[in-house]
Amino acid sequence: MSKSVFARVCVGAVIFATVVSAQLTAALTHEAHKMTCDETAMNAMNADIQALPDGDAKTKATNELAMAEEMMGKNDMKGCEAHMHNAMEAMEE
Numbered sequence: 573m574s575k576s577v578f579a580r581v582c583v584g585a586v587i588f589a590t591v592v593s594a595q596l597t598a599a600l601t602h603e604a605h606k607m608t609c610d611e612t613a614m615n616a617m618n619a620d621i622q623a624l625p626d627g628d629a630k631t632k633a634t635n636e637l638a639m640a641e642e643m644m645g646k647n648d649m650k651g652c653e654a655h656m657h658n659a660m661e662a663m664e665e
Contacts, residue, residue, distance in 0.1 A: 607660065609644045609652035617659060624663060632662035 607613050617637055624630040640655035 607653055607656035609640065609649050609656060613656065614641060614644070617656065620663060621659070629662050629665045632665075633659045636662055 607617070614637070617633075621630060621633045621637060624633065636655045636659035640652045640659060643649075643651035643655060
């Protein structure tokens with residue numbers, strides 16, 4: 573009888589840990605949407621955009637990336653990050 577209770581407690585702990593881990597991962601993924609404005613991030617995002625099928629999402633993401641590059645050239649990192657975020661959101665549409 574005690575082995576059965578122990579097994580149920582272990583299974584419950586594993587399920588609890590899985591649920592908590594999934595929620596933390598989702599929260600961290602949302603935070604990861606904040607991009608850094610540097611050449612590496614721009615190149616990575618450009619590659620992702622080029623892989624999109626032609627359409628509104630690709631057009632919007634391309635335009636947002638161009639604006640991000642312009643802001644980076646002006647050393648406006650907050651503006652650049654905002655446009656990078658917008659580009660990422662466009663790719664998810």
